[in-house]
Amino acid sequence: AEAAAGRFEAIAAELGQGWLAERNRMPANLALLAEMARHTGAEAFGRQQRAIAGRRDMRPLLGQISCPTLVLCGSEDRLTVPEGHxxxxxxxxxxxxxxxxxxxxxxxxxxxDAVTDALRSWLRR
Known part of the structure; x- marks a missing residue:
């Protein structure tokens, strides 16, 4: 709603505050996220947010997964907290x-590098 109301630039500039660990909120990372948001655009951003908000809860089906699975997250993830992972x-x-x-x-x-190492280790198993 805020993006549709013309606040998209402000939203783009604020993304890193909630998505990045505090130690990683350096100007280069914040600028990169803002540029990625601008590249996506307000309309697509709005569609993405509506899709996320309206998606079906698939957790009851997780026990049916029968292929090798890696669940990876950041310890300081505030959007999808480690407890959920x-x-x-x-x-x-x-x-x-x-x-x-x-x-x-x-x-x-x-x-x-840590993500790459984790993926390589997982793929070797």
Whole structure:
């Protein structure tokens, strides 16, 4: 609603405050997120937010997953908190869980080497 009301630039500038761990809220990362939001645009951003808000809860189906699964999150993720990832990993048979310290919701941006290492390790198993 705020984006549709003309506040999209302000929203784009504020994204990093909730998505990044505090230690990763450096000007370069904040500028990158704002640019990514601007590139997406207000209309697409609004569609994404409506899709997220209206999506069906699939948690009851997690126990049906039968393929190898890695659940990875940042320890400081405030949007999808680690407790939720822990619950997902417990619900998915034989899932692997990695919680990376020092990052929030955007682990590939905040700790790219650690994400790569976790993926490589998981793929080797």
């Amino acid at each position: 822990i619950a997902m990993a417990r619900a998915i048979p034989d899932a692997d869980l990695v919680i990376l310290g020092g990052c929030g919701h955007l682990a590939p941006l905040e700790r790219p």
